[in-house]
Amino acid sequence: MEVLMPPSLADSRAFVQDAEGHLRAVLSQTAHETSSLILCATVYPQLQPIDTSGKGGRDPLMSAALTLEGIQERFNVTLGNQIAELKRHSNWRRPLLRLPDELLVQMFKFCFADAEDEMNSDIDSPSQESYDIKIKLTHVCAAWRSVAISNRTFWSSIQMHWPMSKIDTFASRCYPAPLNIICPSSALAEPMKKVFVLTKLERMESLHVTVCDKRTADDFKFQCHPILRQAIPKMKALTLTFPEDLPGELDKDEDEDEELFDDEAHRLRNLTLINVKGDLDSPIFYQLTELHIRYANPRNYNEGPKEELKLIDVVALFQKSPNLEIFQFSVDYISTSLTAKDYFPDSTAPKLHTLILDSWARPAIKSFFFRFSFPVLEKIKVTTAPINAETEEEDTNMLSFLADAPYDVRTLLSTGCHLAIQGSLHENPESGTSFTLTPSSPSHPSHDSHSHSQPHSLIRSRPTVVLQPRAPDWGEQEDQGDWHSWVNWIYHTISLSRAYFPLSNLRSFAFNLNGPDYYVSEFPNEKRCWEIFFEACVSLEEVEILGLDTWKPMVRVLGQVRNPRGSVSFQAGKNTASSPSPTCNVPCPSLRTLRLLMQSVPQDRESVLLTTLRNRKSNGAMLRELIFIPYKARHSSESIDDYESRESRLALRILEEVVGCAKRVEMSASQGAVSILDGVRGFDLVDGERRICTTPPRREDDEE
Template sequence: MATPRLWSSIDMDWPLPIIEMFSSRCQPISSDIVWNNTGTSDTGKASFLIGNVSKMVSLKLMLPLHLMPEPEGLFRSHEILPLPLPDMTNLTLSFPRSDIGELDDNLFAGNAPRLVDLCLLNVSGSFSPQIFRGLLYLRIYYTACKSSHVTHKLPLCDVIDLLRASPELRIFQFSVSDWDCTITATTSVPHFVAEKLQTVILDGWDRAAIKMFFTKVSSPSLTSLKIEAAPTMGEVEEIEENNMLCFLDDAPESVQSLLSRGRHLVVHNPPGSETATFSLSTTGSLVTHTPSVVLRTSAPEEHDWGEWIKGLYRTIPQLNLYLDLSQLRTFAFNYNGESRVSLDAISHLSCWREFLSQCVALEEIEIVGPDSWKPILRALGNIPILEENVPCPSLRVLRLVMPSVPEDPVLFEALWMRKKSGKRISQLIFMPYLPEHGGYEYDMLEYSESSERLEMLEMVVETTRRIPRNSRETVLGGKDAYETLPDEEDRLAFW
């Protein structure tokens, strides 16, 4: 009990006397402080924090981000910004949307020599070069004042200068709130090589800024990447819907190399959103999918879902521009919309024929929901007369995640054609799943009916299985682990 390090971790939600006792007993060891302030004022705790911040090695100060109005006397993260932090190594500061943090050249009084991990949520202003010089991990959520009616414009050169001032960076995350802030592309920025940068996360950027970033910055050590492109508007939208991933067209060699190493691909539409997510993993399997690349594009507000999804089906055949489809091992697809929208159009069938014909090493496919499986199965069963170019000739496992095993003959016919061509599916796996649209109700007879249909399908596949709902044997039936990188702080948690 006399060991100072045992007392060095302090939760500011504790009563003040307990906090002070821990602080006194941890000397001379610096304190690790976490304060998830709920919006109540406490002058005693605020005084303690300010009085001891110079001795802290780690501080995570999470204030409520939506205080309207703010309680009188509430501690403000702004009070930390001008203070020297001689021992601080890890710092997270959050600011309410109504009272964002303003950065300037006097950040931390220019004195934070040991700082290696910095996360700033809801900030604006300029970046102090001397503070960022030794950072290994930097996450910034850049925004504009909520009361502002004018979109704040941040020049891309400022972001690149920030990278240039941080030569030791391993992780760089720069997110903007796309509804009130935009990064403006500029061509007058010299090219920069971020030698040690391993993870890049760009959230809320428009496509022009993303493309320009890639022409100006290269990172030869890149191992993970996330891009969330902001919605486009007007005529530009119509052009870019032809390829949702066009912002990768000018990507540097390091990005191209990372994409080409992908072996497991997930294409997903999160429930209730108009967002296309392309998630790519270089290791593991479909079920243990931990992405190294996440690419997301969003539809503008008040956009017709049926029209916007056409952009997805124009993008899928062009994935070979960025990915080495011949090396893919597994593929999962979940794109289901309102029941009136047909996803079984002829154009969708041709899309899948072109895509799947290039996936010569693909071993597993998972399809979620009742809306999108037919064109994929039709393409898989589209056997040429010569039977030399069978789609996905290495395919062994087909996983269907939907309300019940389909009665539609398309499934049986596709599997029959593959058996006839000598490319029989080894395992057909079914998992019951209820989509969040379309008014489906759980069928109490689903188990027996699906079992009967699976038994019939054993005529055309080697084995069939029915697994429980939310089984870990599926990637899209469980948690959305494919939506974020392991090193990422989800910006939606703060805005």
């Protein structure tokens, strides 16, 4: 069927050809007339006298040239307007440029949000000019420019490290919409930018000021004084970061009666104060829905005891803020001791859904949990302060502070389906051991068999519970005995973990004890620890192990066969059964996937791994997947080379005799998280947490 086009569109090619033909005819006629005029003026110069004044009034050639120039100018203008009109209408026919303004606005929001996320990722060391994408979008076409400039909120986010010209441009295009200002420490050295921040306070919706340099600390506090005392009527979110060794003062000035912000911050709901000290009793806290505080009171480490912060003061702040939904309170445990000596009555946090306690002493955590209830709690993170005194027997249980946990916390623990345990790293022993518990991801339900071989579901879902006991203060040098003591505490805690975690509900488990290779060995209580643990994991479907030789006891226990009475009748490495026995069973009968991160796959046919896999198959619990991920230990001098790759693939082919599928997967940063245990991706961060816990300052005697 022939499609009939409108005459104006069907004849467009003929129109162009006719226009070009007419133009060529006119140019040919003009060339002929010009040649004739030149010939006449040259052969018969006496017919027309020449004006020697240079004005060209009586010169026929100059008169003709001026006439043609005028015609050319008018023609260019007319033709240029017609070309621009055709291009404009042609652009309108393009699908991308015919989008409705509402859709363009949504597209711009996504683009700008990504740019602002990168801008906020490291405000003190910006890696790129985040305003570029907004400027470029305004130069695509007139329609896009109009939409972008007319939406004033697009220009409300300003980084004070930008050139002042860009800051003024954004501020003018944003007006009268509120401003969102991020001011890194580098911008405080420029007077014009400091004046800009102070004069625009009443227009700000959010402000983030950071000072990390001690040189500008005094000047910052002088400039920050108006911020702390001045009215901020439109401010909804405020973050102030002071230097660790020169914290901000929350107390009133001796000569002034003003409270923080002079009680003119009625819209403030989100407040973050990093490295502050003083009185926590201010009305400004009571209306907040989100509060993050890092309390620090530095002192001379060679003089006197630590400064004491009373738990009852923190509790009073908490009790007087009934609208809090996110509460994070961190203590600089090197300079400040959080004491729990005073009695306080039972209380309830009716709206709190995220609780983050960092560097609290264990007695303070116990008291806090014993007296508070959290009816709508969804996420919790607890990081304990290191144990400095002599360790008592009960303290070897790293999770003992949960002994008096309220019913709401225990209910939250019972929802976990994925557990990851990461031991403290040698480079940073203060990081402690992290017990991370997450629920089943909605996008990857636990009954979906494909989800069990995909660690991405665990990485994408932020954890619900993070419990992180810090390592004890062992002094300057960590020795082998200290490391072994800490590892023994880990195994002792794992043995008791079924008192805190719903091991019978777990679908996946990951373990990482990536310590120094000369420290790692099989501990006497390690095998018994895993027997107790895996005996309770009746629904476990996926296990991942990272660590030098720490995988052997775990794998050995997974291949251990028991008779109905519970006694061991078959152990890995001592295969005495040749066929499945209906009277025997193995730990974790639902286990389907085993992931091993190690230097190379064990090749010995009598290895622990091969024996365990053979035992599980012979007892009706064969693994579906064995996934090997080549991993170079942080403390190992060996490298992963082509020889290792060939040998590992050969070993996997041998192991395929006793598993459904054995494969090697390369760990690549570009592919995202291949491993469940990848701490650099924030697996131990809960939603709503701010990175306000900075590295404690060095001791003076350490510097010597």
